[in-house]
Amino acid sequence: MPERNIEFGKYGARGLKGHEAVARQLDDLAGYIATPVTARRGLTARLNYLTRSTHALDAARAAGLTVTGRTLRAWQAGTRTPSRKNLAVIEQAYRTVRRENVARYLLARLNRDGRGTRVEIHPLNQSQVDRPRQRAMEFRTMNVRRWDRIVGAWAAGDERELDEAWVDQVVDLGSQWGQYEYVTNIGFAA
Structure with missing residues (x-):
């Protein structure tokens, strides 16, 4: 070119x-969540976003979040904490799902x-x-x-x-x- x-x-x-x-x-x-995923509040907010509906959870799994439902519940309850690798996967899955969710709205605007x-x-x-x-x-x-x-x-x-x-x-x-x-x-x- x-x-x-x-x-x-x-x-x-x-x-x-x-x-x-x-x-x-x-x-x-x-408009991503401002609190980093390494903070408890940021992790909880991302996990709530990714698990709020079956559609969001399916999109998160398609984006690479492949842990069991039991592990997700333990992370949300705070009884277990994800490894650095899983924190990176959660962040990437959150950004991917958020982009898919906002794309239609941004396109119209x-x-x-x-x-x-x-x-x-x-x-x-x-x-x-x-x-x-x-x-x-x-x-x-x-x-x-x-x-x-x-x-x-x-x-x-x-x-x-x-x-x-x-x-x-x-x-x-x-x-x-x-x-x-x-x-x-x-x-x-x-």
């Missing part, structure tokens, strides 16, 4: 890929019946790049009307598809869209 950066950061530029910034913003909008959502793109940080090699880049805004592929890839955790979906939207910036492959931040609200 034209304008893709091959050696990003070679001269000192700093930033992250646009799709990673979009995923981070969608994660913020998903971001698409806004075809009106779309305004996205702010903050260019990459060039403060460490020598003056002759710096590009003239400015803050850009665009209106994204089709969020289906982006939110679907984010909910599925498919980074490659999310990158392709984001690039399909960024091409609307015109001939300089490649300059915004790496960014400092991407902001939007739902």
